[in-house]
Amino acid sequence: MYYAQIDMDGICYAVTQTTGPIEQDDLIEIDGYDESLLGKRRVGEAWEDVPVEPEIPVEPEPDRITQLEQVVDTLLTGGETA
DSSP states (O other), X not given: OEEEEEOTTSBEEEEEEOSSXXXXXXXXXXXXXXXXXXXXXXXTTXXXXXXXXXXXXXXXXXXXXXXXXXXXXXXXXXXXXX
C-alpha cells in the first residue's frame, strides 16, 4: 500500500510504501509511489499545486569592519561624501 503523508496544512511532504493498511489522519492512501505529489495540497479528493510566494531579497548588513571603515571615512572627510 502507498500513502501520501500530509502536514497540518494538507501539504504532502512524504510518500511511503507499507506492507499493510494504516489508519492515520495524516496519511492518505494513493495508487502508487508518486513523488509528484510532494509539495501539493490535498483538497477534497484532488491534489492542487501550492502557489509559491516569491522571496524578497534581503540586502545583507555590512560586516563590522565595513561599518568601522565607513565611520572612519566619515570622520576623516568631515561627513562629506565623494
